[in-house]
Amino acid sequence: MRGGRGTGPRAAVGHILLEPEVFRRHNQIVLTLLILLDLGVIAGTWNLAYWLRFRAVNFPPAQYLVVRPESLRTVQPHGLTPEAARAVLALAGDPHTTEWSLRRDVQRALRPLGLERLAPEIVERAVNQAAIPPYGKYAQATLFLFLVAVALFYAVGVYRSARFRTFRTELQAALKGCLALWFAAMAGSFFYRDFEYSRIHMVYFGVCMVALIAAERFAFRLALRTLRGRGYLVRRTLLVGDSPLAADFLQRWQRHNDLGLDLVGLVTPGAAVRTPQLLALPHLGSVADLTRILEQQDVEQVISALTLEQHAAAEAVHAAIADHYVDHHIVPDLGSGLRLRSEVGSFDGMPVITVSQGPLQGWAQVFKRVFDLAGSAAALLVFSPFFVLIPGLIKLTSPGPVFFVQERMGWNGKTFGMLKFRTMPQDAERETGPVWATEHDLRPTRLGALLRRTSLDELPQLINVLKGDMSLVGPRPERPVFISDFRKQVPYYMLRHKVKSGITGWAQVNGWRGNTSLEKRIECDLFYISNWSIGFDFRILWLTVFRGFFHRNAY
Numbered sequence: 001m002r003g004g005r006g007t008g009p010r011a012a013v014g015h016i017l018l019e020p021e022v023f024r025r026h027n028q029i030v031l032t033l034l035i036l037l038d039l040g041v042i043a044g045t046w047n048l049a050y051w052l053r054f055r056a057v058n059f060p061p062a063q064y065l066v067v068r069p070e071s072l073r074t075v076q077p078h079g080l081t082p083e084a085a086r087a088v089l090a091l092a093g094d095p096h097t098t099e100w101s102l103r104r105d106v107q108r109a110l111r112p113l114g115l116e117r118l119a120p121e122i123v124e125r126a127v128n129q130a131a132i133p134p135y136g137k138y139a140q141a142t143l144f145l146f147l148v149a150v151a152l153f154y155a156v157g158v159y160r161s162a163r164f165r166t167f168r169t170e171l172q173a174a175l176k177g178c179l180a181l182w183f184a185a186m187a188g189s190f191f192y193r194d195f196e197y198s199r200i201h202m203v204y205f206g207v208c209m210v211a212l213i214a215a216e217r218f219a220f221r222l223a224l225r226t227l228r229g230r231g232y233l234v235r236r237t238l239l240v241g242d243s244p245l246a247a248d249f250l251q252r253w254q255r256h257n258d259l260g261l262d263l264v265g266l267v268t269p270g271a272a273v274r275t276p277q278l279l280a281l282p283h284l285g286s287v288a289d290l291t292r293i294l295e296q297q298d299v300e301q302v303i304s305a306l307t308l309e310q311h312a313a314a315e316a317v318h319a320a321i322a323d324h325y326v327d328h329h330i331v332p333d334l335g336s337g338l339r340l341r342s343e344v345g346s347f348d349g350m351p352v353i354t355v356s357q358g359p360l361q362g363w364a365q366v367f368k369r370v371f372d373l374a375g376s377a378a379a380l381l382v383f384s385p386f387f388v389l390i391p392g393l394i395k396l397t398s399p400g401p402v403f404f405v406q407e408r409m410g411w412n413g414k415t416f417g418m419l420k421f422r423t424m425p426q427d428a429e430r431e432t433g434p435v436w437a438t439e440h441d442l443r444p445t446r447l448g449a450l451l452r453r454t455s456l457d458e459l460p461q462l463i464n465v466l467k468g469d470m471s472l473v474g475p476r477p478e479r480p481v482f483i484s485d486f487r488k489q490v491p492y493y494m495l496r497h498k499v500k501s502g503i504t505g506w507a508q509v510n511g512w513r514g515n516t517s518l519e520k521r522i523e524c525d526l527f528y529i530s531n532w533s534i535g536f537d538f539r540i541l542w543l544t545v546f547r548g549f550f551h552r553n554a555y
Contacts, residue, residue, distance in 0.1 A: 035153075053198055055132075060200075084115050138197070156177050239263055240304045265283065267285060299326055308333050394421060398425060404421070406418050410497065419461055458503060
């Protein structure tokens with residue numbers, strides 16, 4: 001029934017009480033179905049990985065090596081005593097997946113008896129009888145995966161309420177859960193000593209799980225969208241507000257109208273709608289009429305998007321909703337301040353909204369650091385010839401040190417000495433003081449101009465990355481003497497120091513380097529901070545190969 005609440009008090013009360021409970025049961029059914037689907041996909045990918053590793057691909061060829069009593073009897077004529085046979089079975093009788101590990105255990109068993117010469121013959125017989133690992137050992141791990149998967153998926157937020165989550169955020173949470181499960185499976189196989197699980201199988205499992213979980217989530221979303229398009233699993237919702245904040249929520253709802261929210265109308269603080277963008281919604285009345293509207297409309301939740309100036313209306317909304325069985329969600333008015341990765345938390349039961357914070361927290365910081373260490377070490381190895389050639393050329397063409405150390409400001413406003421290959425004569429700024437580099441700068445030497453044009457003068461910053469002063473990817477660091485002016489000229493300039501400075505960045509690969517628009521550069525830096533991920537770093541490094549070394553603004 002989509003009309004009023006009923007014809008009498010009993011019908012009205014019953015409808016108010018029962019319908020939200022029915023919907024919550026529907027949510028529980030949907031969540032249970034999603035968990036079962038996830039477990040089915042995980043079990044399927046574990047078994048698919050077994051089939052790929054040992055049946056379909058089987059490269060390199062799998063070896064399941066076992067020393068059997070009957071094979072040891074054939075070695076007895078060559079000097080293997082019963083005592084030695086028992087020792088071999090005790091130490092090397094378990095299945096082995098590599099010939100090296102089997103030989104090691106056989107030699108350990110025979111060494112005290114002085115019969116190590118028989119180890120190659122025993123190993124050879126085991127290799128000749130090699131087979132693929134039995135499926136039963138892998139099937140036994142499925143229950144472990146089920147238990148760990150549910151626990152980890154809940155821990156990383158995969159099964160949080162998805163009503164306000166876009167497909168992108170839901171998929172990110174699911175992939176984070178897959179990564180956690182894969183690490184848990186790898187760790188479990190490492191510490192489990194009764195059987196050695198194939199590492200190649202683990203790789204197949206991880207790749208297949210990510211791909212199939214993503215496909216499952218897409219199909220699940222598609223099915224939900226179809227059901228919601230037919231009126232099922234939809235929550236009828238009131239929007240309360242009359243401001244750009246409420247209009248912003250409406251615009252976002254229109255972009256994600258597959259989330260199961262049916263905006264049935266608008267309730268405003270005043271008697272009329274003053275925000276033009278909200279005229280697309282039916283105006284049901286003012287906040288003073290909210291009690292009547294809730295009694296007449298088939299509404300299950302209310303979303304308040306009231307500004308700080310509409311505090312009195314917010315109090316009236318709370319009072320009206322306190323008398324009805326509807327869910328209440330609040331879109332906070334965070335003012336005009338820039339928001340970086342806003343999130344809602346709690347402190348001893350008190351809700352706390354984080355308006356602006358850097359992305360490098362917890363494991364994200366660890367992953368970023370590991371990525372920087374591995375990447376800078378590899379880059380130093382690749383570019384090592386330049387660290388021999390360029391210093392020699394600098395010494396031949398200009399007196400003075402090879403490296404130029406310049407004070408720059410990085411993460412959390414801390415200063416550090418940034419390394420470059422020297423491109424100018426010594427004390428080039430003695431008379432002019434700190435000067436911004438320009439396209440027609442006459443200070444660099446002939447070699448220095450070439451190094452700047454090719455960005456090779458930046459290579460020593462890989463050492464800064466190893467030391468932890470910088471990152472491979474991030475906003476370019478500036479000199480403190482310039483920052484004192486920039487922070488006054490450009491709003492939110494200091495927010496770029498919420499991450500480590502980088503050798504390359506989103507602004508640089510988009511051409512905003514050198515003597516270009518500072519505002520555009522800051523806009524790119526803040527976009528990077530708000531959308532940071534390891535994948536984004538990979539993308540920027542890839543673009544740097546084509547856009548970073550040679551650029552018209554590199555000088």
